[in-house]
Amino acid sequence: MQGWRRSGLAVLAGALGALAQAPVHAFPVLWLSFPLLVLLIDPATDAPPLRRLRAAAWVGWCYGFGYFLAGLWWIGSAFLVDAAAFAWLIPVAVTALPAGLALFMALGTAVATLLWRPGPWRIAGLAVALTGSEWLRGHILTGFPWLSFGYGLAATDTLMQTASLVGLNGLTFLAVLLFAAPAAALGRQGRPRDGLAFVGATLLGLAGLAAFGAIRLASANVADVPDVRLRLVQPAIDQALKWLPENRLKNFEDMLALSRGPAPTSDTATADPAADPTTLVVWPETATPFALADDGYALAAAGAAIGPKSILAAGSVRVEPGPDPTAEPRYFNSLLFIDPSGAVRSLYDKVHLVPFGEYVPFQGVLGALGLGSLSNVVGGFSAGTDNRLITLPGLPAFEPLICYEIIFPDEVLAGAARGQRPAFFLNVTNDAWFGDTAGPYQHFAQARLRAVEQGIPLVRDANTGISAIVDGYGKVRQFLPLGARGAVEGPLPGALASTIYGKLGNFPLVLICAIIVICSITVRLRRLH
CATH class of the missing domain: 3.60.110.10 (Carbon-nitrogen hydrolase)
Incomplete structure (x- = not known):
């Protein structure tokens, strides 16, 4: 599948994935959304290096645009509070923000192709790459980690307890790894037997997380x-x-x-x-x-x-x-x-102020274009220290x-x-x-x-x-x-x-991601020799 069909399917797959977020919490849709993403990236890995990166980035951008458009459409409501001044910005805001956030998704899918190997390893590579790009999204330009994939895995009180072990970034890694797993048994990359074994292992892993959460909640005893x-x-x-x-x-x-x-x-x-x-x-x-x-x-x-x-x-x-x-x-x-x-x-x-909501970045330039903050404060707020x-x-x-x-x-x-x-x-x-x-x-x-x-x-x-x-x-x-x-x-x-996450932070996650990257690089170097 090429051209607009692949692009459109990527947008739809991303929009479907947004249903895993509040208030719908339909996290099983990720078992369709993420595998579609993997299968759409697969053909790009056959191309020469530059074309491969470009094609994978485009698929990722389309997926991210659909995901953030479906998940953040409500941003436009803020521009209706003072409709006379800001209503004209609704089409721009509702599309520009998803388009910008989708760039991080494009980066993640492009980097993932550098770690791409047949079979289950491509799922692990995608999980590492998207965890990294999501972390960047939460930090670059003051950060905006809204709708991080990890919240999909925290859709129930039971599964939410996993956050006490790995935090949001760890949940994102696990969400991609677990929900993209069916793609390991599909497509032409890898042996179906290995893929089915990987799918079974991820289902057991998800069951283990649910069991941990159930036990943790059953033993909960909080004194006021x-x-x-x-x-x-x-x-x-x-x-x-x-x-x-x-x-x-x-x-x-x-x-x-x-x-x-x-x-x-x-x-x-x-x-x-x-x-x-x-x-x-x-x-x-x-x-x-x-x-x-x-x-x-x-x-x-x-x-x-x-x-x-x-x-x-x-x-x-x-x-x-x-x-x-x-x-x-x-x-x-x-x-x-x-x-x-x-x-x-x-x-x-x-x-930590909200860009455009509480202050205008590059106010001298953007203010001259008529762009101001949504707050009722002239010039916006100053940040505390x-x-x-x-x-x-x-x-x-x-x-x-x-x-x-x-x-x-x-x-x-x-x-x-x-x-x-x-x-x-x-x-x-x-x-x-x-x-x-x-x-x-x-x-x-x-x-x-x-x-x-x-x-x-x-x-x-x-x-x-x-x-x-x-x-x-x-x-x-x-x-x-x-x-x-x-x-x-x-x-x-x-x-x-x-909690374990409170004590160790992202260190275990970084270690696991580093091991996956090192293994992938090692295999590639062996093939070159």
């Missing part, structure tokens, strides 16, 4: 942290209405009302505010449509809305004056920690993570001191930009996996959902669904002992 009570506030404010001047006071008053008294799901209901046992009240990212830290009245009102022993974690824009009167002020996407007196006890400025654990009265040390900072496996412990782990991750976000689409579900699935990787509970608060308390096994203790307005309460689950 004593005397720590959480209340997550989910106001469900429409993003298009949030920043309108006439709505600002009402939105703030709604937040205050949801912060007072017991939540409907509370098991410690009390009519006496002075007896409120809540330790931490959480508001979502940019919860206030104004700079909360600069408004003394609003700070006092926020402090009065929580219990006498509570701390309020409130997402807000923070303004910092320029170095001189003529300089423009700097804006930060921040999380403020406020006590009952209205005093700001600590704060965190978001470090201080990754650290936060310690406050009544709470164990925790790590704050704003919005998509939670999707970077290598960064979630960046604020931990040497030898110190956070007792929980506090993740606040505003997924209202993307409405009732797949985006918020994908974001929540990625956040849950961070908890499993490290064995550290997740406390997540989102404007429109999904807000939840998740333990170190990824089990959802309490939650509010997407679009619901209200508050949910619960205790803080205790952190687990450091």
